[in-house]
Amino acid sequence: MVLNLYPWLLPDYEKIRQTFLNGRGHHALLLRSESGIGTEQLAKATANLLLCQHINAAQKACGQCHSCQLFRAGSHPDFYLLAPIENKDIGVDQVREISEKVSQHAQQGGNKVVYLQGAERLTENAANALLKTLEEPRPQTYFLLQSDISAALPATIYSRCQPWVIHCPSTQKAAQWLMEECTASAQDIAIALRINYGRVLSARDCLQGEMLQKRLILFTQFWRFYQRKDPLELLPHFDKEIIFQQLDWLISFLSDALKARLNISQHWLNTDFSKAVNQFAERQSAASLLRAYRIMQNIRSDLATINGVNQELILLDGLSKLLINKETA
Incomplete structure (x- = not known):
């Protein structure tokens, strides 16, 4: 059961899932994409997979175990969100607090996952603090970093991660999805996609928000x-x-x-x-x-x-x- 994934993200999710099934899963994944295509859903689905206690016969998160239920309720004690607060950059104290938490044993006895949203917003000191954690990964601890594809990241952070570039869906697939989601005309859908550079969720918000x-x-x-x-x-x-x-x-x-x-x-x-x-x-x-x-x-x-x-x-x-x-x- 894949957690709330948009159809254009399924191929990337399957590729990431296979890397872990094949024993090639990295402790730090860097998801780079345009904004407005739902990459945060991909990060959360990957986190769900890593936290699930009973991977099902299809080798996917079961959606039924206690860990899955906690995650989907937004209260999993071994899932940590690191993100800008009130549109400010991510500071060193935030990183140190997370690093301290993941140094402890997992409360559910399984993996620990840190989701870093907006990695390009790390201050220099915060990036240096994170680097130390990435260089010496704790057992059963995973980092999912998400950043804007046009933003620069410190080379030291980039080199410690396994990069994944998440692309916008094709114009045809995006338009088809929008036709099902919105009541707008084909012409307005085409305009919304064009002025939002193909970012399908931004186009949806554009149409729904007039x-x-x-x-x-x-x-x-x-x-x-x-x-x-x-x-x-x-x-x-x-x-x-x-x-x-x-x-x-x-x-x-x-x-x-x-x-x-x-x-x-x-x-x-x-x-x-x-x-x-x-x-x-x-x-x-x-x-x-x-x-x-x-x-x-x-x-x-x-x-x-x-x-x-x-x-x-x-x-x-x-x-x-x-x-x-x-x-x-």
Whole structure:
């Protein structure tokens, strides 16, 4: 019985399962993938397999033993989650606390599993502390590290793990799954997959959260902002809950506009807004569009990295720079 696995993750799960059945299972697995495809489910299914006390005849987690029941209830004493707290990096104290716990005997008498979610968020000191544990693995102790495929990890950590690259499902398989999960049209599903770079769960959330409509409103208001030159008019249309997604939409819009200005017709993201993109591009030079693209990237970067600063101030400053750039084009 495989724990809540999305169909596109089953092949990777089977490969991982076989490595343990064949005696080649590593004490530290590194699962690298794009976000938004459910890799955390793969990590938990693997943890369930390692913690099960009675592997069934099919050599899979039985789902019935006390250990499986504890795990599925979220209360297994030998399963440890190590993850960023309140969007902060994973600190050395968190790693030391987990290392201390796994140095003790398993309470259920079997394996111990540490699931490190967001391994790229380890601080330097935390990574060094983890390295010591990985270099001298305890018996019956396993580490499942999950990281964004685009993020860099310390080479020392990477070299102590068995890497697994988890890919997005094909567009066809993703679209088929979304057709079964959502009530959206085939056209909207295609758009959601495209603007989410094939990340199927992100596309599902996009469709279920009416993000396509919110994207339309934002693009419309962004166009008006450029015409009316009033940042305060655009500011209320940013939603704190999805602000990074909104900024990604605008960055992609400016990227497409730059491509249009340079007569590049390939690899557009917002093909459903091609007319608006072309009209926007016609009014500015390529140099101005490139500067606007970089300004928008800087807004996103500042919001992601600067703590304790009012979001509206960063947005207002960035939008004002966009207008200055437009006037000097």
